[in-house]
Amino acid sequence: MAFSINPGGQVSPEETLGRDELITELWGILSAQSIYMNDLRRIGKTQIMKKMNAQPRAGWASVYRDVSSCTTAAEFATLAYRLSAEMLSGTQRNLRRMGNLLGKMAGAEIAGILKLPDGSAVPWKEVLSRTFADIDEAMVARGDEAKMVFFWDEIPYLIGKIAKNDSPAVAMDVLDVLRALGQDHDRVRLFLSGSIGLHHVLHSLRQNGYNGSPLNRMAKAQPGPLAAPESETLARGLMEGSGRKFEDVDACVTALTSAVGHVPFYIHKLVSRLPKDQSLTPQLIESTLDREIRSDQNDWDLQHYRNRIDRYYEGSQKIVLAILDTVAVGQPMNLAAILKDLASQMDADQERVRRLLKLLCLDHYLMRDEANRYRFYLDIIRRWWRLERDL
Known part of the structure; x- marks a missing residue:
């Protein structure tokens, strides 16, 4: 099977290879509890979340968003409400509690923050609490097994920005509120992810008096690189799809995937830099990688x-x-x-x-x-x- 080279770009769920077994395991975990996934950047966390969001299991509703663009608790709460409203817009259910709160101006949003009819900002805790309660109610109405999961990417960046732009105390509150809402609403799950470990953010918050353990009821996931057979399938498909020539395709595939640690991003990147006018050998693959990462102008995101x-x-x-x-x-x-x-x-x-x-x-x-x-x-x-x- 041939694949298109796309280092760092969007990869379709169909081309997100080697993660099906992990994804099945993650859906199984979500049936009982929320998840925090952490690993190196470029390892493929976002593609896993996007594939799960694009191909949810039966009975699940889901939304995905990179939340690092939110800078305050109010913006984050507004985003959670807006995503939930969009998800339910095609159904007979709506966000009743939030609708009652917002009144005739339901959904009014100015500069990313929800406003009450009198023009004042809706308290972010109230937005999150009512949104989660409304979703829980909507899932109950769908049937016994119906649940919703929020796939929220780059959560450590979000908490760090809230600590900076609101205050450390507000960042602590956001963590505690999310933990409480996840416990109180059994039909709603959180799937949080980040490349920067949340432990760094928590360390900073604890210097400001935080004693909470926001992840202690969440399952921890670390996807890691692809298994060798799946990474070799990807590398073979990329090299054959791009018309590269080989002296020994199996030896080249093994050399390439081993050299980059079976990480999809690096596989795409290295294949894209291989010469098209030469017959590839393991030695040429190694020398290409060495030249790439040695360069002061390299774009491998290693610095x-x-x-x-x-x-x-x-x-x-x-x-x-x-x-x-x-x-x-x-x-x-x-x-x-x-x-x-x-x-x-x-x-x-x-x-x-x-x-x-x-x-x-x-x-x-x-x-x-x-x-x-x-x-x-x-x-x-x-x-x-x-x-x-x-x-």
């Missing part, structure tokens, strides 16, 4: 992994960089080996290193294997890191 350290590891940049440098060269490494290497460079407190290693795993820079050894989560990130850091 992100260096830049975010300054933001999310403020005060610990030096030791974090040293840890990543050490593991990039010597992986897999256990804690003792890492500490030994760091000791030759700086004073490194063991407990501090433990905490930072845990954070680096939560942020998917590193992973820990069954033998308690650390390695890079994706080898393409390790490969780029070594080039970037002259290791």
Whole structure:
């Protein structure tokens, strides 16, 4: 089967390969509880959510939205109401409680915020509470098994923006309200996702007195890269669909998918950069990737992994960089080996290193294997890191 190359663009649900088993599992989880999905950017989280939204299971209503564009709690609540109203617009049910609140101006929206008949803004908590109650009622009317799920992408960015533009206290309230509404309305589920771990946002909020645990009743999901057979199907379809020539197609497919860690975005990207006027070999594929990620002008979105350290590891940049440098060269490494290497460079407190290693795993820079050894989560990130850091 031939596929179109589209690195970073919209991929149709039909071309979102290798995720069907995971999606079936996620729908099963949603029948009982909400989900928070976190993984590296470009791993395919958004495509999973969009495929689930485009192909919902029987009995499910759904809406998808990247919520990072919302800057305040009021904008977010208005978006939730508007999406719900649009979803129910073709049915006999409407948002009764919200309609009663808004009166004759039902749905009046100015600068992204709902307004009451007197022109004042509708309190965001009231909007969310009534919207969830209305959806719950509408799903009950549809039948015993009917439920609705909100697919909300980039939720950590949303909470961070609310903390900045409203206040940390309002951001805390949003998290607690969503948690409570998810518990109170059994016909409504939340499927939240983000590339930046919510733990960073929660850490900042806890410095302002937040003690909540907004995710403790949600299932956690980490999709990871594709399995090798599915990534090879994708790579083969992209290379054959683009008319590339091969000396040994199987060897080329294996070399390409292994080099980019079986990540769909990187598979699309590397295939798009392969020469069309040469017969491809594993060696040519490797050299093309090396040239691409070595370039200071590369558009592989890899610099992100260096830049975010300054933001999310403020005060610990030096030791974090040293840890990543050490593991990039010597992986897999256990804690003792890492500490030994760091000791030759700086004073490194063991407990501090433990905490930072845990954070680096939560942020998917590193992973820990069954033998308690650390390695890079994706080898393409390790490969780029070594080039970037002259290791």
